[in-house]
Amino acid sequence: MAERLEPLLRATDLRVSAGDVQLLAVPSATVPAGGCLGLVGVNGSGKSTLLKALAGLLRPDAGSVLLGGRPVREHESGFRRQVGVFLDDAACFPDLTVAEHVRMVATAHGLGPTAAERCERVLDLLGLRHRADARPDTLSAGQRQLLLLAAVLVRPARLLLLDEPEQRLDTGARGRLADALRTAVADGTAIVMAVHDRQLLSGLADQVLVLDGGRVVDHGPTAEVLDRGATPWN
Numbered sequence: 001m002a003e004r005l006e007p008l009l010r011a012t013d014l015r016v017s018a019g020d021v022q023l024l025a026v027p028s029a030t031v032p033a034g035g036c037l038g039l040v041g042v043n044g045s046g047k048s049t050l051l052k053a054l055a056g057l058l059r060p061d062a063g064s065v066l067l068g069g070r071p072v073r074e075h076e077s078g079f080r081r082q083v084g085v086f087l088d089d090a091a092c093f094p095d096l097t098v099a100e101h102v103r104m105v106a107t108a109h110g111l112g113p114t115a116a117e118r119c120e121r122v123l124d125l126l127g128l129r130h131r132a133d134a135r136p137d138t139l140s141a142g143q144r145q146l147l148l149l150a151a152v153l154v155r156p157a158r159l160l161l162l163d164e165p166e167q168r169l170d171t172g173a174r175g176r177l178a179d180a181l182r183t184a185v186a187d188g189t190a191i192v193m194a195v196h197d198r199q200l201l202s203g204l205a206d207q208v209l210v211l212d213g214g215r216v217v218d219h220g221p222t223a224e225v226l227d228r229g230a231t232p233w234n
Contacts, residue, residue: 008033008190009054009159014063016049016214024049024060024214031190031207033158036181038205038222039194040231046214047194048087048163054192055085055161067159081109084157086165090148092136099123099132102150109155122154125180127173141168146177153180160184162193166200178203198233202226 007030016024024046031037039047052058054065056074065072073079093101099119106115123129126146136144145168152160160181166174178200185191185204195201201208201222208225210218218230225231 007031008035008068009192010064010066011050011054012064012066014050014053014065015061016053016058017061022214024053026050026063026209026211026216029054029192029209029219031159031192033190034185034188035207036185036191036193036205038201038208039192039211040196040201040208040225041211042232045211047211049214050211051085051087051161051163051192051194055083057085081156082158084152084155084160086149086152086160086162088163088167092144092147094136097133097135098128098139098147098150101136101147102154105151106154111154111156118154119150122150122180125153125176125183126150127176142170142173145169146173149177149180153184157184157189160189160191160193162191164194164196166195166197174200196232198226198231 009031011026011029014024014026029037039050041047049058053060056072056079067082096104102122103115103119106118111118123132126149128146128150131139131143136147139147149165165177169177174197181191181204205222208222209216210225210230218225218228
């Protein structure tokens with residue numbers, strides 16, 4: 001895991017409300033390059049809201065989010081080039097094959113002549129190479145999930161924001177996903193992921209933030225947080 005350097009991503013005093021209802025209150029969250037922060041909590045605890053705020057897709061009522069010391073602005077091309085976002089409402093391009101879909105993303109993010117090679121490598125990592133010529137409507141639910149993840153992982157990114165990437169994946173696919181994410185971390189990519197799988201969390205995240213009703217109920221090194229029992233698994 002990464003040394004504790006100056007954070008690549010820093011969120012401070014984030015507050016998000018809908019009318020009079022407070023959806024999120026997070027005093028602090030930081031992730032260095034090559035670090036992984038796991039977001040844990042039951043459904044509706046605020047994990048997706050926090051990810052959207054970190055991605056600039058949701059403007060907080062108060063607080064700040066900085067990437068590399070600069071305010072997060074989702075509409076700016078410079079920010080988009082640095083951040084890969086995987087949310088549950090992601091969609092496939094129905095007329096493209098698996099390989100075409102992933103290669104198009106790689107090319108759009110400036111990989112040029114290396115796009116095809118990188119595409120093949122990501123499909124191999126996720127176990128999708130044998131479905132490279134298939135169209136999305138012929139894939140299983142788990143394979144479509146892997147396709148959408150491949151489209152995020154194939155592009156260069158300093159930061160990945162992932163909302164329950166293990167959904168719809170069987171045990172083998174979750175293991176391949178974990179390997180792919182560990183490769184990204186080893187390359188210096190920072191990751192924030194909402195996760196329900198304890199094994200994926202403990203094998204990848206070096207820090208955990210536990211949410212309940214939009215509030216932080218525990219935050220610290222993964223092993224310590226799991227031992228304290230504030231997670232949904234206890």
